[in-house]
Amino acid sequence: MSAQVIDGRACARALKESLEVDVARLRHEGLGIGLATVVIGDEYSSGAYERRLRRLADELGVTYSPQTLPGDTDQEALLTRIGELNADPAVSGILVLRPLPSHIDEAAVFRAIDPMKDIEAVHPENAGLLALGVPRFVPxxxxxxxxxxxxxxxxxxxxxxxxxxxxxxxxxxxxxxxxxxxxxxxxxxxxxxxxxxxxxxxxxxxxxxxxxxxxxxxxxxxxxxxxxxxxxxxxxxxxxxxxxxxxxxxxxxxxxxxxxxxxxxxxxxxxxxxxxxxPVTDVWLLRNTVTAARLLAGRPIDLARPSLPTPARVLLEAS
The missing domain is CATH 3.40.50.720 (NAD(P)-binding Rossmann-like Domain)
Structure with a gap:
């Protein structure tokens, strides 16, 4: 028996195509969508992860705002920055990248994120909704x-x-x-x-x-x-x-x-x-950001069901 290889890139392309339709419609209706990432230190700031997110956000028409703070940033300064992002109407979704330095209280940081902008469901409210089977966001x-x-x-x-x-x-x-x-x-x-x-x-x-x-x-x-x-x-x-x-x-x-x-x-x-x-994770993060933009604007969550790649694109027979 030779296993079928599930092609994540094909799945990501199909998911992105569906998301493009949703983003275009929302932008036509005058609704802006913005993603902010927060990282302490330079582990991610110049790496492939940020470049992938920026490219994907640009292709979808989502504003991407990476926030890179010095490695010695203290708890108060980090919470202040998160508070600013919570209050910024141009920011729909907030992602705090882990791991955080040892001097930072991770739980306090997650509690500080506006639950309506918490696209990775790290706030206790969103984690609880997920555990109850009624998620606002799914990581x-x-x-x-x-x-x-x-x-x-x-x-x-x-x-x-x-x-x-x-x-x-x-x-x-x-x-x-x-x-x-x-x-x-x-x-x-x-x-x-x-x-x-x-x-x-x-x-x-x-x-x-x-x-x-x-x-x-x-x-x-x-x-x-x-x-x-x-x-x-x-x-x-x-x-x-x-x-x-x-x-x-x-x-x-x-x-x-x-x-x-x-x-x-x-x-x-x-x-x-x-x-x-x-590849699917990257697109899904942007999908959660679109969901957050809808929630913040009081819009119904009616994202199009992701179109599915054809079986030939999803399953690559292993040689």
């Missing part, structure tokens, strides 16, 4: 995992409701931005959901849990954590990991939390790294 990476899975199910002719009702979803990793929201989204789809920490690999053995997964979502931040012996046949694997690795040629490249070459012959489908979850 973009977790949302992207299930968008990829839903798109794949449609492309292979599987009924979503029937699949999820029968599915055992295992989530490896318990982060607030991926693992925990993914668990909530799995419950929302009435699947059986199990959460596993990466430390299980050192105690009972992570395969004890992951081998039974129909859907395996891996967001542990550990390169090559999931190997062939950790997956069952016919599983669908969503690899969220982004890790820098040095190849035999001495060049640094990006790899996921899943050993792709070892796992591919055993599973039904999987997402690659790069080109899987990442």
């Amino acid at each position: 973009s990476t977790a949302a992207s995992c299930f968008h990829l899975l839903d798109t794949w199910l449609d492309s292979v002719g599987e009924d979503r409701a029937d699949f999820y009702h029968r599915a055992n979803i295992v989530v490896v990793g318990r982060s607030n931005n991926v693992g925990k929201p993914a668990i909530s989204l799995g419950y929302e789809r009435q699947a059986t959901v199990q959460s596993v920490d990466e430390w299980a690999d050192r105690t009972t053995g992570i395969g004890r849990y992951t081998r039974w997964a129909d859907v395996l979502i891996v967001a542990a931040g550990k390169a090559g954590l999931i190997r062939a012996e950790h997956v069952g046949e016919n599983a669908v694997v969503i690899d969220v990991g982004i890790n820098a690795a040095t190849g035999p040629d001495g060049r640094v490249h990006m790899v996921g939390d899943v050993d792709h070459d070892a796992v591919a012959p055993r599973v039904r489908a999987l997402t690659p790294v790069p080109g899987g979850v990442g």
Whole structure:
């Protein structure tokens, strides 16, 4: 068996095409849309992440305002800047990039964000709504995992409701931005959901849990954590990991939390790294920003259902 590779870039293009229609309509109606990112230090400011967001925002017609603060910025100054963004009518969505320096109280920062502009659902109000199954915003990476899975199910002719009702979803990793929201989204789809920490690999053995997964979502931040012996046949694997690795040629490249070459012959489908979850996450972040703009303007949330790529574009048969 050769696994189907779920093409995140194709999914992202289709999602972006739908979003372009929504943004154009809102701009025609005179509604501006703005995204502000806040980072302390220069880890992101000159990197690929900011360039990707800027390019995507420009292509969609969304104003992008990166806020880069010095590494020694104190708590009060950071909260003041967030307060200014909360009050700025040109800003629809606010994203505070992590990790934050150790001298910053992360929870206090998240509580300071206006819940209506909190596009990654880090404010306790939004996190609670997500846990209750009535989310205002869904964190973009977790949302992207299930968008990829839903798109794949449609492309292979599987009924979503029937699949999820029968599915055992295992989530490896318990982060607030991926693992925990993914668990909530799995419950929302009435699947059986199990959460596993990466430390299980050192105690009972992570395969004890992951081998039974129909859907395996891996967001542990550990390169090559999931190997062939950790997956069952016919599983669908969503690899969220982004890790820098040095190849035999001495060049640094990006790899996921899943050993792709070892796992591919055993599973039904999987997402690659790069080109899987990442491209969809970027677009979904902008989609959340559009949702925030609508909420702030008192508009109904009627974003167009994302158009789906054709199966040939979504599924690339692994060689």
